[in-house]
Amino acid sequence: MTEIDRRHPLRHSREDVETAEGLPSTPQTRSPAYRLAFADEDFLCRDDLRPVRLQLELLKPTLLMDEAQIDSTVVLFGGARVPRPEDRDQARTETLRDLSSQYEEARRFAHLVTERSLATSGGRENVVVTGGGPGVMEAGNRGAAEAGGRSIGLNIVLPHEQAPNPYVTPELAFNFHYFAVRKMHFLVRAAAVCVFPGGFGTLDELFETLTLIQTGRMERVPVLLFGETFWRSIVNWDALLDAGTIGQDDLDLFRFVETAEDALAAMDGWHLPRTRRASL
Template sequence: MSHKRKQLTARNFPSAKEETEALAPQPNYDQPGSAYRLAFDDSEFLLREELRPVRMQLELLKPELVQQELGITATIVMFGSARIPSQEKAQALVEQARKGADAEALKRAEMQLTMSHYYEEARRFASIVTRVSSERDNPIYVVTGGGPGIMEAGNRGAYEVGGKSIGLNIVLPHEQHPNPYITPELCFRFHYFALRKMHFLMRSVALVCFPGGFGTLDELFETMTLIQTGKCRPRPILMFGREFWTRLINFEVLIETGMISPGDEKLFHFVDTAEQAWALLESEYDMNPGANNAE
């Protein structure tokens, strides 16, 4: 009878998971305040102030490893306000406001209805990206911040054509819940804004920016700065809504006063429709089905 070992390359040591699951209870030490727990299985230890560098590394690694395992290499990031509702919801808000006697409430509701146009364009754009790129050898995935408003529209557009999309949600004091259209295995939650923004850019082949507030402006200008300074490779930045953006930011003043160089305004493009945005991306990249990559 042979006693030869069958597994020449068997694991030499138990995995951390196996060891954690095999631990026998220790009544004298499995108590609050005990230092006996394995370090990687001790949440109280991992949450210590001194462990911040480790937690930052974990936040970098978790989304990175999951996306590697799922073969995700190219994304289009969609930024925009969490406060822009769908047209259906905005119309309902207007009708509700009209029943009241608050003129200011009605004015706000009517503005939301006007801005809801961007929700529908974001939804259509995400659908186009997902539908067309699904025929590629290397699909392009829509990425959003994972919350409501424009973020919801991006994930919804991908969902409605049967595609997957990514949501990079973040813990906020007022608790931002992930929208229901994100692919569950691609819904990530962040504590650190910096690492979340890094993940927005790591796989992106383009960034599409819809109207938004401080958060959207932060994401937009950080991306522009990284490209302007050569810290990351150039990629298309599409700004939806020429009228909105030119009223908000006077790029001509920046050029006239020497705050940016002539030509820096070419770092981005204004677009007003989903089709216009997709056409611009097709002019920048080989988007033909069957292409090996989106680079």
């Protein structure tokens, strides 16, 4: 029998799961209706149970990160297709080959952030969190691991490309079905958000972050875009301003940086420092 954590005098749900598994096989016990509801995967995957699944995806990482004493995070967003420097010649475009330098910058940045976290908070504050996949995500988790610290991976089930990289701290490797809940977990502990070059997913994460800050739904934490040339070629910020669809103040919600050291200096000098954890 699985060891039971006795926090109350009532019978533990795990005991009933194990008891039910050992019942005689009869037409009644084999019926799906007889399964314990919380141990019935087919039942939990019904469309009607979507609100429960959303709640579970919100609750599980929250509880486990609280138990791991993760007080705040530094978020690294970036493309899964950005190659390691040693693999740059295999990249399918010249731009991706050039972006291999961003892999190394993300790795260095995560290393420096983690070293500082270990020295100042014992690894509880400013823990690196990525999407847990390849490319820039791998670089972030790798840099943290090489610094001797923990890092978080918020993976998601996709038909291709996304699987946990080997540098995520295993007990902080999470998997999601819902993009929306995953993005909430990226930001709820964020002390800073650092965005490296990427594709649709990275753009989605960047603009959701900026929207939440712009509308007052999230604190004004540092939002740092690595690689000004890339970002100015992808987004015509001035055209948005000229069109009047954003204001001048909105361009102050983020800053461009080029190196890990630039990013640390921007975080340290951010004029509106983070003072409390964001709320769900």
